[in-house]
Amino acid sequence: MVEDLKMRMSGHIPILVAEVIAAFKFTSALTFLDATIGGGGHARAILEAFPGANLWGIDRDPSALERVAKFLPRNRLHLLHNNFSQLDHLPQKNFDGILFDFGLSSDQLDMPERGFSFRFDGPLDMRMNPTTEFSAAQFLQTAPREMLIKAVRDFGEEPNWRRVVNAIWSARGTNKLDRTLSFAELVHGALPKCQRGKTNPATRTFQGIRIAVNTELEAIQVALPKAFAALAPGGVIAAISFHSLEDRLVKRFFREWAGLPTTRLDGRGKDERQSMGKLRTIKPITPSADEILANPRCRSAKLRIFQKEGTSS
Numbered sequence: 258m259v260e261d262l263k264m265r266m267s268g269h270i271p272i273l274v275a276e277v278i279a280a281f282k283f284t285s286a287l288t289f290l291d292a293t294i295g296g297g298g299h300a301r302a303i304l305e306a307f308p309g310a311n312l313w314g315i316d317r318d319p320s321a322l323e324r325v326a327k328f329l330p331r332n333r334l335h336l337l338h339n340n341f342s343q344l345d346h347l348p349q350k351n352f353d354g355i356l357f358d359f360g361l362s363s364d365q366l367d368m369p370e371r372g373f374s375f376r377f378d379g380p381l382d383m384r385m386n387p388t389t390e391f392s393a394a395q396f397l398q399t400a401p402r403e404m405l406i407k408a409v410r411d412f413g414e415e416p417n418w419r420r421v422v423n424a425i426w427s428a429r430g431t432n433k434l435d436r437t438l439s440f441a442e443l444v445h446g447a448l449p450k451c452q453r454g455k456t457n458p459a460t461r462t463f464q465g466i467r468i469a470v471n472t473e474l475e476a477i478q479v480a481l482p483k484a485f486a487a488l489a490p491g492g493v494i495a496a497i498s499f500h501s502l503e504d505r506l507v508k509r510f511f512r513e514w515a516g517l518p519t520t521r522l523d524g525r526g527k528d529e530r531q532s533m534g535k536l537r538t539i540k541p542i543t544p545s546a547d548e549i550l551a552n553p554r555c556r557s558a559k560l561r562i563f564q565k566e567g568t569s570s
């Protein structure tokens with residue numbers, strides 16, 4: 258019964274919750290920003306673990322905010338429809354803890370009409386914020402070839418990207434780019450037989466198109482420095498990534514702020530780097546085997562934690 262109720266609230270299972278809460282125990286923990294409130298699982302855990310704290314929750318998806326507004330207690334929660342790339346425009350500054358949990362929630366993935374998944378037939382939409390931005394179908398019909406290549410090759414990391422891009426190009430003007438299943442079939446047909454193994458071969462392309470349509474990496478690139486600026490002295494940023502493109506950005510920013518070389522090729526000497534805080538995770542925290550068993554969607558999650566210099570008030 259309780260489980261039933263939870264499912265109606267949100268089907269999303271929050272990831273690495275204990276580890277996120279432990280990360281924030283380093284702070285005075287008064288004011289939080291959940292930059293990706295999604296199904297509200299982390300927000301709920303933070304409000305419970307820090308009874309005196311206020312939490313600002315944002316999401317670019319209005320339906321996520323509507324859902325959490327129905328079941329999270331509102332006395333210490335402030336919800337705003339926003340892209341985290343705009344977090345410098347929030348009325349609140351000086352956060353003790355900021356959480357990013359990138360990507361999609363299960364609520365979004367499991368709704369056929371949102372068009373994120375080829376497990377169901379639906380319009381090929383993929384917009385996290387359906388009130389703006391181009392749908393994936395419009396993107397596929399109109400984007401210049403270089404943008405398609407970037408989406409499939411760079412964001413999808415599809416080794417046979419040429420075949421997929423050519424198939425999309427040839428399908429323009431037909432209805433094959435309109436629906437999740439017809440598009441998945443198109444990608445499947447474009448790939449060599451040897452690639453048609455256990456994982457659906459359309460997975461990479463779906464990920465790449467989604468990242469492109471929602472300009473996901475650009476948003477992270479813009480948001481992380483703004484999050485650092487919005488952090489109170491001694492405050493903590495915790496970021497959960499789901500693929501290497503996200504994790505690479507987080508790792509680079511965190512290392513830069515900690516005054517460490519950002520890549521192997523970073524030739525700057527120690528005196529050329531400035532430390533503005535410390536890494537709380539040298540290696541990312543990943544879910545345990547038990548957590549993966551209970552929630553297979555978390556298997557690729559990586560949590561990194563950074564703490565800004567200074568003493569929190």
Ligand SMILES: C[S@@+](CC[C@H](N)C(=O)[O-])C[C@H]1O[C@@H](n2cnc3c(N)ncnc32)[C@H](O)[C@@H]1O
Binds near residue numbers: 270271299361477
């Ligand atoms: C993995 S879910 C977060 C789940 C949440 N931590 C929970 O416990 O339920 C990611 C959420 O981030 C939102 N999101 C992704 N990119 C965003 C952005 N640039 N700005 C604001 N929200 C974003 C998505 O719409 C989605 O609801």
